Amino acid sequence: MRGRWRDGTSFTRSLGFRLGALLSVAILPIGLISIIQTLHLSREAERSAELALLGRTAAAAAGERALLQGAIGTADALGPAVLETLGNPRACSEIMHAFIQRSPNYAYAGFTGLDGFVTCASSDEGKRRDLRSSPHYRQFMQNPSTLVTATSQGMMSGKSVVIVSQPLYRDRELLGYVAVSVSHDTLRSTHAVTPDTGDAWIMTINAQGQPLSTGTSERDISALLPQGKDLADLIELTDTTFRALSNNGESRVFSVISVVPGLVYALGSWNPRQSGVVGLKLSRFAAVLFPLALWAVSLAVAYFAVFRLVLRHVRELRGQMRRFAIGDRRTPPPVLVDAPAEIMDVSETFHNMARILIRDEAAMEASVQEKTVLLKELHHRVKNNLQLIASIINMQSRVIEDSDAKRVLRSIQDRVASLATIYRNLYQAEHLDWVEADRIVADIIQQMSAATIGAGQNLKVETRLEPLKLLPDQAVPLSLLTTEGFTNAVKYAGPPAAGQPAWVRITLRRDGPELASLIIENSLGHEDAALEGTGLGSQLIEAFAIQLDGEAEISVKEGVFRLALNFRPAMQEAAPHPDDQRPVVLTSAARRGARH
Numbered sequence: 001m002r003g004r005w006r007d008g009t010s011f012t013r014s015l016g017f018r019l020g021a022l023l024s025v026a027i028l029p030i031g032l033i034s035i036i037q038t039l040h041l042s043r044e045a046e047r048s049a050e051l052a053l054l055g056r057t058a059a060a061a062a063g064e065r066a067l068l069q070g071a072i073g074t075a076d077a078l079g080p081a082v083l084e085t086l087g088n089p090r091a092c093s094e095i096m097h098a099f100i101q102r103s104p105n106y107a108y109a110g111f112t113g114l115d116g117f118v119t120c121a122s123s124d125e126g127k128r129r130d131l132r133s134s135p136h137y138r139q140f141m142q143n144p145s146t147l148v149t150a151t152s153q154g155m156m157s158g159k160s161v162v163i164v165s166q167p168l169y170r171d172r173e174l175l176g177y178v179a180v181s182v183s184h185d186t187l188r189s190t191h192a193v194t195p196d197t198g199d200a201w202i203m204t205i206n207a208q209g210q211p212l213s214t215g216t217s218e219r220d221i222s223a224l225l226p227q228g229k230d231l232a233d234l235i236e237l238t239d240t241t242f243r244a245l246s247n248n249g250e251s252r253v254f255s256v257i258s259v260v261p262g263l264v265y266a267l268g269s270w271n272p273r274q275s276g277v278v279g280l281k282l283s284r285f286a287a288v289l290f291p292l293a294l295w296a297v298s299l300a301v302a303y304f305a306v307f308r309l310v311l312r313h314v315r316e317l318r319g320q321m322r323r324f325a326i327g328d329r330r331t332p333p334p335v336l337v338d339a340p341a342e343i344m345d346v347s348e349t350f351h352n353m354a355r356i357l358i359r360d361e362a363a364m365e366a367s368v369q370e371k372t373v374l375l376k377e378l379h380h381r382v383k384n385n386l387q388l389i390a391s392i393i394n395m396q397s398r399v400i401e402d403s404d405a406k407r408v409l410r411s412i413q414d415r416v417a418s419l420a421t422i423y424r425n426l427y428q429a430e431h432l433d434w435v436e437a438d439r440i441v442a443d444i445i446q447q448m449s450a451a452t453i454g455a456g457q458n459l460k461v462e463t464r465l466e467p468l469k470l471l472p473d474q475a476v477p478l479s480l481l482t483t484e485g486f487t488n489a490v491k492y493a494g495p496p497a498a499g500q501p502a503w504v505r506i507t508l509r510r511d512g513p514e515l516a517s518l519i520i521e522n523s524l525g526h527e528d529a530a531l532e533g534t535g536l537g538s539q540l541i542e543a544f545a546i547q548l549d550g551e552a553e554i555s556v557k558e559g560v561f562r563l564a565l566n567f568r569p570a571m572q573e574a575a576p577h578p579d580d581q582r583p584v585v586l587t588s589a590a591r592r593g594a595r596h
Helices: 002-008 015-060 062-084 089-102 135-142 184-189 218-224 231-237 277-325 341-398 403-428 437-452 472-492 536-547 588-595
Strands: 108-113 117-121 147-151 161-170 173-183 201-206 211-214 240-245 251-260 264-270 459-465 502-511 515-523 551-557 560-567 584-586
Touching: 015 062, 015 240, 015 251, 015 264, 015 277, 062 089, 062 108, 062 161, 062 173, 062 184, 062 251, 062 264, 089 108, 089 117, 108 161, 135 147, 135 161, 147 201, 147 211, 161 184, 173 184, 184 211, 201 231, 231 251, 231 264, 277 341, 341 403, 403 437, 403 472, 437 459, 437 472, 437 502, 472 502, 472 515, 472 536, 472 560, 536 551, 536 560
Parallel strands: 459 502
Antiparallel strands: 108 117, 108 173, 147 161, 161 173, 201 211, 201 264, 240 251, 251 264, 459 584, 502 515, 515 560, 551 560
8 A cells, every 4th residue: 555655656756846846835925926916907907997888888878868867757747737637638638749749859748547548648639548458557557656668669659669657646646657758769869879889789678677779770689688698687787797698699798787777777788809808807817827827937947957957867877777677787887977977976886886796697697507507417417327227127127037026126117217207307497496297297107108008908098287396305206106106006907897998097286276186096907906005115105295295095986096195386386278288198009109
């Protein structure tokens, strides 16, 4: 766990990272002061730009403000005249008609009672008109107060107008409302169009979010509005500016101001280039970006300087050490002559140390190679001597007539040949500290099969040997035990049934990661035949098993004699390949061919 944590934080311990961290701490106060001051100035400038934009919106809607405020005052001023002539509809209508004639800004003036009928109006001389279906009348009845609405066709004037009404009271009794109408053309003509507002749209809305008038044609009203926002929601943004996409997909800056407090509001839509707010926001971003860029450039310059003077030489020296550590001994690493003096001293010291180690390792390797050659030569001579002894024993057995003496000499010859096989594998092996036990057992079985089993003898020998590496001290007792066990198996092997050949099976395998087994089995012609052997062979098998720290187990079951030895190999090895576990079957005919 600690090693993985160190690997994950190795970068933080590097010289470049620590230098960057220290430089960042040094620059941090200056950068923070610069950012704070620049952001403060940017916020002040942005607020000034927002106020200027709100002022321009108010200026563009100033004419409409004056007209609507005048209409509210006019409706309020007509109230006393209506009260005086309320009983004389004709006289009241004449007063309203005369007022419209004198005021070209208004298209209609009249009084509507609570019952929804009009008997006093500028357009009709005392005629009774029903306005109960009028949206303006319905909104007034829901909230009897000053009301401003718009309609594309007034029920009294027949024109596209904005209706302004004031409630009419007598004492505290609500009688109805006095309304005056202003045409949309008149309102639209009041929008101020100056060179700096050429791409600006101004739209007025009432407190209920209903459009009243706009500086553009009716079919372009939707292009004026910001996407995803209702007009009623924009009232909450009074005296603010914001940036959004309009319904035609254009990015614009919007401003909202109050034209008639609580009654009419103006929505301004501005081109971002003309508003000035967007540029200030970009300048705020640049104010933050500039100190960050200065910090990044400072770090880059500092890191480049450190890399040029220190890091590249340290990395080159580290690479030399790694190559030397993994075995690159061709030449001593060169001295870094273009490095600073301190690093060059370290490089020169490493060069001298590497040169001395290369010299000493070469001497040691030559000594080891010489000793290896001598040891292999010793194994070779021991093998030759053992083979010579085996040949002498073979020659002696040929001149002896006694069969028991021949059998004894034959067993001695097999044991000597087994020892010779071990030494042959030792001097042929690349490594002298271990041998391949499966190869030795295979050689022993092949030699003994060729020498022991006579021609015409119907005996099948099967081997199942898995790769197993052992120390020579274990390989010797294992090979001798194999010799004794195989000799005993061949001696007592019999056909298991009529017409079937006798067989001998030798198995060498791994039993888990720490154990191994040697099993020698043979078929029995007679159930008790294998139990007769209680002489020197059995004693040797027991002695060899003790040397291997194991125990030989002998059993007879269902016509099969079994000798099993479990032991613990001194060397561990990887699991064998499946192709190495294929059983090898030697028939008597094949053995005869090998012998010849």
